[in-house]
Amino acid sequence: MSVGTAAQSAAGPAGALDAERGAAGAGGLPPGFGVDVAGAALALARRFAHGGTLWCFAPAWPAHAHHVAVEFVHPVVVGTRALPAVAVSAEAGVAGLRTLCRAGDALVVVASSEEPAARRALARAPAWGLTTIWIGAGPRPAPGAADHVLWWEGEVPSQAAHTGRFVLSYHLLWELTHVCFEHPGLLEEPQVCSGPACVTCGDEGRLVEVLRLGEGGAVLVRAATGLEWADASLVEGVSPGSLVLVHAGSVLTVLAEGSGE
Amino acid sequence: MRFVDEYRDPAAARALVRRIATLSNGKRFAFMEVCGGHTHTIYRHGIEHLLPDGVELVHGPGCPVCVIPMGRIDDAIAVAEQPGVLFTTFGDMMRVPGSSGSLLDAKARGADVRFVYSPLDALRLAVDNPGREVVFFAVGFETTAPSTAVTLRRAKAEGVSNFSVFCNHVTIVPPIKAILDSPDLRLDGFLGPGHVSTVIGQRPYRFVAEQYGKPLVTAGFEPLDILQAVEMLLVQCAAGRADVENQYTRCVVEEGNPRALAIMAEVFALRPHFEWRGLGFISQSALRLADAYADFDAERRFAVPGVRVADPKACQCGEVLKGVIKPWQCKVFGTACTPETPIGTCMVSSEGACAAYYNFGRLHREAALSVGARA
Numbered sequence: 302m303s304v305g306t307a308a309q310s311a312a313g314p315a316g317a318l319d320a321e322r323g324a325a326g327a328g329g330l331p332p333g334f335g336v337d338v339a340g341a342a343l344a345l346a347r348r349f350a351h352g353g354t355l356w357c358f359a360p361a362w363p364a365h366a367h368h369v370a371v372e373f374v375h376p377v378v379v380g381t382r383a384l385p386a387v388a389v390s391a392e393a394g395v396a397g398l399r400t401l402c403r404a405g406d407a408l409v410v411v412a413s414s415e416e417p418a419a420r421r422a423l424a425r426a427p428a429w430g431l432t433t434i435w436i437g438a439g440p441r442p443a444p445g446a447a448d449h450v451l452w453w454e455g456e457v458p459s460q461a462a463h464t465g466r467f468v469l470s471y472h473l474l475w476e477l478t479h480v481c482f483e484h485p486g487l488l489e490e491p492q493v494c495s496g497p498a499c500v501t502c503g504d505e506g507r508l509v510e511v512l513r514l515g516e517g518g519a520v521l522v523r524a525a526t527g528l529e530w531a532d533a534s535l536v537e538g539v540s541p542g543s544l545v546l547v548h549a550g551s552v553l554t555v556l557a558e559g560s561g562e
Numbered sequence: 563m564r565f566v567d568e569y570r571d572p573a574a575a576r577a578l579v580r581r582i583a584t585l586s587n588g589k590r591f592a593f594m595e596v597c598g599g600h601t602h603t604i605y606r607h608g609i610e611h612l613l614p615d616g617v618e619l620v621h622g623p624g625c626p627v628c629v630i631p632m633g634r635i636d637d638a639i640a641v642a643e644q645p646g647v648l649f650t651t652f653g654d655m656m657r658v659p660g661s662s663g664s665l666l667d668a669k670a671r672g673a674d675v676r677f678v679y680s681p682l683d684a685l686r687l688a689v690d691n692p693g694r695e696v697v698f699f700a701v702g703f704e705t706t707a708p709s710t711a712v713t714l715r716r717a718k719a720e721g722v723s724n725f726s727v728f729c730n731h732v733t734i735v736p737p738i739k740a741i742l743d744s745p746d747l748r749l750d751g752f753l754g755p756g757h758v759s760t761v762i763g764q765r766p767y768r769f770v771a772e773q774y775g776k777p778l779v780t781a782g783f784e785p786l787d788i789l790q791a792v793e794m795l796l797v798q799c800a801a802g803r804a805d806v807e808n809q810y811t812r813c814v815v816e817e818g819n820p821r822a823l824a825i826m827a828e829v830f831a832l833r834p835h836f837e838w839r840g841l842g843f844i845s846q847s848a849l850r851l852a853d854a855y856a857d858f859d860a861e862r863r864f865a866v867p868g869v870r871v872a873d874p875k876a877c878q879c880g881e882v883l884k885g886v887i888k889p890w891q892c893k894v895f896g897t898a899c900t901p902e903t904p905i906g907t908c909m910v911s912s913e914g915a916c917a918a919y920y921n922f923g924r925l926h927r928e929a930a931l932s933v934g935a936r937a
Binding site for chain 2: 333336444445505506517518532534535536537546548549550551553554556
């Protein structure tokens with residue numbers, strides 16, 4: 302008898318995805334890209350429709366963050382509405398995003414899957430209540446790294462940043478977002494839970510970010526539903542910025558160490 | 563970690579389903595998901611309809627609300643209706659029927675029953691209401707028990723004398739063993755619970771492989787998690803292996819949470835036996851408060867009837883929990899028993915197999931035909 306890990310099934314969902322995406326896509330787009338960008342646009346339109354703001358972050362290529370924001374704020378097609386979008390500088394980084402965003406917003410990141418600041422921001426975004434879209438090239442990020450991944454596999458990230466791949470991606474995202482606004486029936490958020498307190502039966506574990514340490518093992522955390530206090534006396538190594546799982550008011554496990562930001 | 567679309571990528575799901583079909587190779591396999599959260603995911607996303615005909619998912623006893631016997635609900639109501647009591651519980655428990663109604667009914671009759679998100683909220687109520695006796699109805703597996711333990715330790719440290727716990731915490735391993743010992747066992751492996759395993763780790767499951775020769779894969783809660791765990795089980799079956807594996811590596815580590823285990827050992831003691839709805843009495847399968855915390859034990863502080871109550875005859879929750887029948891094969895499913903008017907506990911919680919099937923799976927052709935034929 303041995304105790305194995307997911308590594309034994311090394312291909313896993315990502316490997317399965319690779320196999321599934323083997324066929325070429327239309328119009329020079331990566332295989333499956335059309336479905337991906339349509340899903341991302343619908344999610345983004347729903348966030349805008351409910352008052353959300355789009356935050357744009359491209360730590361290695363800040364011009365792309367500015368470009369994404371300006372596309373949404375200044376629509377070039379007559380009759381399309383201006384949508385709230387803001388570029389966040391690399392200097393502001395994760396700390397800036399944490400301060401600016403609020404639950405119900407969206408985050409578009411343009412970066413390779415190896416970009417540390419992008420990974421930190423995207424790992425924390427669910428705890429902040431954001432919908433996330435990751436545009437990039439090169440090795441694909443692991444499943445779950447973002448809600449929606451628009452990816453140019455097989456391309457070198459630094460080249461894709463200058464060949465128009467990313468620009469095409471967010472132009473399509475912008476255009477399709479406005480297509481969604483032409484169909485108001487699509488913009489209602491789907492109901493995802495039938496009850497407010499299915500804590501025990503769902504074996505719930507909510508992803509939250511630690512904001513500060515309190516007294517007696519208490520920590521103030523930021524969840525998608527707002528700020529709350531939790532007990533962290535069952536785990537070690539909790540600090541501001543830590544990503545943790547909370548169940549019934551107690552921190553069960555630490556998923557990522559805090560950066561002290 | 564829930565509701566992340568990238569874990570729901572259709573392309574990846576299709577590829578995994580194809581791999582599952584290849585691995586199953588036309589043979590029949592039955593895997594039990596122990597956790598109610600998994601059951602919810604399976605029904606909500608129609609996963610069982612994606613799988614090949616030969617691969618069946620059997621829904622186990624992993625919803626802690628569903629396994630609470632009616633007699634314990636009656637005990638809770640008896641405590642809640644005592645003068646001066648402020649009774650607290652998770653929302654899941656409010657609608658669970660006892661022999662004379664639910665806690666919600668007791669609340670309607672005038673009892674002060676409130677739902678809380680955490681036992682710490684109940685303790686706060688006790689501090690804020692020193693003239694009231696605040697009782698917390700503790701329910702749940704090892705995921706939830708540490709939170710109750712932390713609360714009790716704090717209550718003791720702060721000398722909060724008007725707080726007590728009606729303890730119904732259960733443990734996950736004994737029912738798995740009971741199912742494995744069942745003479746009508748027809749399972750080929752288990753999907754292990756996700757967040758329970760963040761506390762207890764992987765080691766407690768080793769007996770499943772070592773003594774019973776069945777594989778177990780701890781799984782996460784997203785559709786791709788479930789499909790990958792099924793694939794990992796089939797890989798083991800195809801190779802003739804029986805190991806304990808971990809698909810949910812992003813949250814679960816081998817040793818679990820040692821601090822949580824330590825505080826549980828301090829605050830709780832094993833009950834010699836405990837009744838599980840549908841499974842009967844199972845030895846050492848539930849927790850009571852340790853003697854050092856006896857002052858906080860609601861069962862000692864209040865008179866509770868402690869009467870064992872048989873389930874309604876029409877209800878077949880027991881067979882559902884053991885995987886003997888599917889929810890829609892129960893005689894009262896979808897007719898007398900619905901989420902609005904549940905007869906059995908499996909219909910109460912949204913993670914209960916019957917409620918999950920009612921909400922998400924009842925339009926399945928086979929089930930619809932069956933219900934139609936009975937009507």
